Amino acid sequence: MPPRQPVPRNPDRTRRRILQAAIRLFAKHGFHAVSVDQIVGQARVNKRMVYHYFGSKDALFEAALSEVYKRIEEIEFHAVERGRSPREKLSRLLESYFEFLDVEPEFTRLLQWENLEKGRHLTKENHLLTKNPFLERFRAIVQDGVATGEFRADLDVTHLMIHFIGLCFIYHSNQFSLSQSLELDLGNAKVKERGLNQVLSLVFQGITNPSAPVSVLPTEAAV
Template sequence: MSSVAQPLSDESVPSAAAVPDPPRQRDAERTRAEILDVATQEFADRGYAGARVDEIAAKTSTTKRMIYYYFGGKEQLYVAVLERAYKRIRSLEQQLDVEHLDPVQAVRELACLTFDHHEAHPEFIRLVSIENIHRAEHIARSEALSGLANPVLDVLGRILARGWDAGLFRDDVDALDVHQVISSFCVFRTANRHTWRVLFGRDMLDAERREHQRRMVGDLVVAHLTAR
């Protein structure tokens, strides 16, 4: 007499979280990430016009055909590089816990975060400079990038609102004004490092002056917000 199959208990059925991604999917994600890593450096070093998909393929463990399979073409790959670069800095800004800091300290923390990111990722600064040469035509075509300005402005807006309520900040400055001040300092320091060093004999990324400059950007923003 055959035994009757017993229903599986809840413990017998693996949860969705416990089931690993198929190896093929994980391989695809790794391949895509590798392509983006190499492409980021190529576009940053050579610009959009100078970068070659052949060179990118040669520096990865994949082929030109696979790059086109994953991204569709050179322009789409370049846009994907820009999207990832912008998403990284926006993600860091959103993760910053500003709600538990007083408004002055919160805006300093955001300025320091931007300072640290831009110093650690000079390729981001070069990519932004290159895209400005192209009058932001690639960013304009990206749906993903169209809403990426909002997170940092939301963070700054919350900081400013608390500063206004406390009577700490002037009320004729908006979030975009503050973002401009922070970005101007942090981008200039990285983008103009080499010409500044040759012309004035000072490396703006000199480790001995790093903390001085890091405090400086915070001082500039706070002074701007509290000027009467």
């Protein structure tokens, strides 16, 4: 019987397994309730690999945050490129937030845990988490809309970005408490669709230049 060939090492795959296990566990239990032993047990790797690739549990949590931020940043840029006019680009963005938060619940949970920690992992000098790359693209879209007379000229772009995120995020961050208190199942696709449609209406009624010609929302035009 020929001798067994050693399994070739794949550093990228090992690092990815550790990171994915950390994201799942941190999202479910938070930073303090998860041990490195639990992470390596789920990732099925040697414990020293965590320290080899990440250095510490804190650095691993920062990497988990960075990873989920990259995921949403990718869909943000992709979403606005699917639109033609500034109005349609921002409409696609709001739709993409609802879709992303549905399929990536770990993003919402990790951010909630980090906010309970008062953002201590986001205040590191070398952290990679920032909304600046997409904020500049968002600003350019809004400015295009202002230049064409489609949007109001007095918009605060940074606060508008916060409003975009908040109006979508609340459906997932407070899903269970709102479902109970309002007797409305926010996990239901039809309920979220109605919510998205109202978010679109509220946003565009608020940012549209009152003197601009009346136009149909992109979602309505597609029906």
